[in-house]
Amino acid sequence: MAHRVAVVVPTPAHSTVAGPLTYRSELPLASGTLVRVPLGRREVLGVVWNTDGLKDDPPAEVREKAIAASLDGIPPMTAGWMHLVTFAAGYYQRSLGEVALAALPPQLRDLQPEQLARRLKRPMQGADASAAAQGPALTEDQARVLAQVEEQPGPFLLFGVTGSGKTEVYLQAVQRMLARDAQAQALVMVPEINLTPQLQQRFVERFGEAAVVALHSGMTNPQRLKSWLAAHLGVARIVLGTRMAVFAPLPRLGLIVVDEEHDPSYKQQEGARYSARDLAVWRGKAEGAKVLLGSATPSLESWHACERGRYLRLDMPGRVGQGALPAVRLVDMNLQPKNTLFSGALLEAIRARIARGEQSLMFLNRRGYAPVLACGACEWKSDCPNCSVYRVFHKIDRTLRCHHCGQTDRVPRACPSCGNVDIAPLGRGTERLEEQLAELLADARLPDGTPVRIARMDADSTRPKGALELQLAQVHAGEVDVLVGTQMVTKGHDFRRITLVAAVNPDTALFSGDFRAPERLFSLLMQAAGRAGRDAAQAAASEMWVQTWHPRHPLFAALRQHDYPAFAADQLRERRQAGMPPFAYQALLRAEGRTQEVAQLFLATAAEAAPVLDPAQQVAVYSPVPMTVQRIANVERAQMLVESESRMALQRFLSGWQPVLQASRGKGLIRWAVDVDPIAI
Ligand code: ADP
Numbered sequence: 232m233a234h235r236v237a238v239v240v241p242t243p244a245h246s247t248v249a250g251p252l253t254y255r256s257e258l259p260l261a262s263g264t265l266v267r268v269p270l271g272r273r274e275v276l277g278v279v280w281n282t283d284g285l286k287d288d289p290p291a292e293v294r295e296k297a298i299a300a301s302l303d304g305i306p307p308m309t310a311g312w313m314h315l316v317t318f319a320a321g322y323y324q325r326s327l328g329e330v331a332l333a334a335l336p337p338q339l340r341d342l343q344p345e346q347l348a349r350r351l352k353r354p355m356q357g358a359d360a361s362a363a364a365q366g367p368a369l370t371e372d373q374a375r376v377l378a379q380v381e382e383q384p385g386p387f388l389l390f391g392v393t394g395s396g397k398t399e400v401y402l403q404a405v406q407r408m409l410a411r412d413a414q415a416q417a418l419v420m421v422p423e424i425n426l427t428p429q430l431q432q433r434f435v436e437r438f439g440e441a442a443v444v445a446l447h448s449g450m451t452n453p454q455r456l457k458s459w460l461a462a463h464l465g466v467a468r469i470v471l472g473t474r475m476a477v478f479a480p481l482p483r484l485g486l487i488v489v490d491e492e493h494d495p496s497y498k499q500q501e502g503a504r505y506s507a508r509d510l511a512v513w514r515g516k517a518e519g520a521k522v523l524l525g526s527a528t529p530s531l532e533s534w535h536a537c538e539r540g541r542y543l544r545l546d547m548p549g550r551v552g553q554g555a556l557p558a559v560r561l562v563d564m565n566l567q568p569k570n571t572l573f574s575g576a577l578l579e580a581i582r583a584r585i586a587r588g589e590q591s592l593m594f595l596n597r598r599g600y601a602p603v604l605a606c607g608a609c610e611w612k613s614d615c616p617n618c619s620v621y622r623v624f625h626k627i628d629r630t631l632r633c634h635h636c637g638q639t640d641r642v643p644r645a646c647p648s649c650g651n652v653d654i655a656p657l658g659r660g661t662e663r664l665e666e667q668l669a670e671l672l673a674d675a676r677l678p679d680g681t682p683v684r685i686a687r688m689d690a691d692s693t694r695p696k697g698a699l700e701l702q703l704a705q706v707h708a709g710e711v712d713v714l715v716g717t718q719m720v721t722k723g724h725d726f727r728r729i730t731l732v733a734a735v736n737p738d739t740a741l742f743s744g745d746f747r748a749p750e751r752l753f754s755l756l757m758q759a760a761g762r763a764g765r766d767a768a769q770a771a772a773s774e775m776w777v778q779t780w781h782p783r784h785p786l787f788a789a790l791r792q793h794d795y796p797a798f799a800a801d802q803l804r805e806r807r808q809a810g811m812p813p814f815a816y817q818a819l820l821r822a823e824g825r826t827q828e829v830a831q832l833f834l835a836t837a838a839e840a841a842p843v844l845d846p847a848q849q850v851a852v853y854s855p856v857p858m859t860v861q862r863i864a865n866v867e868r869a870q871m872l873v874e875s876e877s878r879m880a881l882q883r884f885l886s887g888w889q890p891v892l893q894a895s896r897g898k899g900l901i902r903w904a905v906d907v908d909p910i911a912i
Pocket residue numbers: 367368369370373391392393394395396397398399400551
């Protein structure tokens with residue numbers, strides 16, 4: 232007798248074969264079993280899905296293909312995992328096959344079943360983490376917070392300033408979970424790969440090497456498979472990873488931690504554009520695991536969820552050891568002499584730090600030497616030939632580089648348009664800031680009389696393998712006195728000797744077209760401020776300097792007081808008035824085409840279907856517009872906003888829209904995608 236099984240296979244995002252395919256199998260296969268099946272001319276990895284309703288012993292005329300192999304050594308995926316994948320695919324408008332297969336480690340696809348079997352033979356010891364090392368005695372705040380996490384169902388939003396001991400709360404929450412159930416598992420997520428080694432070390436110190444595995448895209452494929460198996464077999468107690476880890480198979484999931492929950496990195500920006508934070512909350516609820524979100528500057532969505540009573544807010548307002556937060560000093564650039572780079576007072580403050588042997592951090596969110604190179608005699612500017620942006624001038628290797636498509640040329644000796652030799656950089660990036668600082672501080676000396684050491688840390692300086700680790704180690708070892716960097720340096724790093732942080736030019740974000748820009752800026756500045764004075768002994772003398780042309784902006788007033796709640800209240804009031812998230816739900820339809828007309832035509836055609844799909848008029852469909860960066864790599868981009876006060880109504884609309892979108896594809900359209908709950912507009 233032949234059995235019939237439904238198998239989810241890797242399908243393209245918008246394929247018409249969206250659901251599982253039916254295959255024949257000699258043996259009955261449990262739902263969740265990993266299999267290899269023929270698909271076209273290839274053999275692919277698939278997951279046996281819900282086989283309900285499929286009759287065994289198909290009639291002779293049904294000629295279904297037989298599965299090629301089942302990966303017997305690996306336990307079937309759990310119902311919880313399949314439920315999560317199904318939800319994510321539906322909610323983010325992608326195919327089940329795409330989401331399911333993307334959530335599995337690549338080597339499961341690539342290795343033959345025999346190779347996998349060999350991998351599995353190596354014994355995996357269940358880690359015993361019950362004998363965890365002792366943590367420090369809890370502060371009052373930590374004890375109160377942990378008691379709440381024990382007693383309440385959550386989800387929780389742990390609102391604590393940098394250095395308030397949030398990580399310690401995560402550690403002890405895991406410890407308590409393991410004390411109740413030694414076989415339980417915790418998922419701990421961080422926004423960026425850079426931050427995993429630090430956190431991993433703290434978890435390993437507490438729970439032992441064997442209990443902790445990492446899961447992120449910076450790992451080799453064999454490492455990833457190993458971690459994934461340890462999670463799936465229930466051997467790992469703690470899985471620590473970036474957003475992809477939200478799909479880790481965890482049969483005994485008891486706790487999910489999302490650190491820096493406000494961070495935009497939790498939103499995937501290609502393929503299935505899921506929010507790992509939102510999926511974590513959903514998954515916790517579905518699988519009965521507690522969810523603990525943590526941040527010093529929560530997302531306004533999470534903050535609002537607390538106000539509505541959907542999340543429970545837990546506050547830790549003070550730094551451990553009574554360390555003060557740095558004093559915030561605003562420099563009014565209107566009062567400075569023309570072309571001031573650093574105000575005199577800021578420069579003096581930096582010099583004083585150098586003379587005392589302390590470190591300073593200069594934050595400028597733009598890499599390269601200058602964002603544009605321009606001719607003084609004609610209109611020429613360093614446009615990218617392929618994109619609607621300027622190429623950035625990198626002085627170090629004398630190149631013009633497009634940060635969108637990568638197009639790179641050597642800097643021309645003279646203006647390519649008029650031959651004038653007088654072409655000059657406009658504006659400033661980290662490279663130039665580093666150079667100018669070196670000039671301004673040329674005579675600055677350390678306490679022992681040696682010259683000041685200035686270093687730069689950004690995506691360029693850390694590109695070579697191992698460079699990031701080396702640079703971080705140098706800062707930690709005190710071999711750098713003034714560090715210049717992009718937002719990369721503001722995140723998470725526990726620099727002990729920094730007592731001054733300066734935001735050199737943060738104003739652009741105040742007037743951005745994106746309504747989330749102020750929220751982003753505030754959290755970035757708070758996070759940057761959090762780098763200063765982490766050593767309690769120096770905290771009192773720590774300062775955060777902000778140079779701005781708009782010192783009376785309410786954002787800066789709140790920043791001065793370290794008053795996130797005031798800032799959030801102000802922003803939420805504006806958002807409520809304007810009917811923007813979290814008071815409305817949004818999706819973007821994006822289109823890319825050979826021409827802007829083609830892209831917009833696709834969007835306009837799609838919009839025509841709206842009245843039929845939404846007779847109750849709960850969903851607003853806006854006009855198609857070109858994207859802010861309209862052209863990248865010679866592809867024209869446009870988007871259209873869809874909005875509703877009801878998440879349900881929006882979801883219903885989007886599902887009904889899918890077939891329309893697939894049918895609206897015109898000539899010259901390259902691709903399209905729906906972004907549900909977009910974080911940048
Ligand atoms: P956050 O994650 O909120 O920035 P951490 O958990 O990293 O804060 O704590 C900041 C510093 O305080 C760390 O060096 C940590 O080891 C220390 N710390 C945290 N909790 C305690 C405690 N209860 N007693 C002593 N030191 C603590």
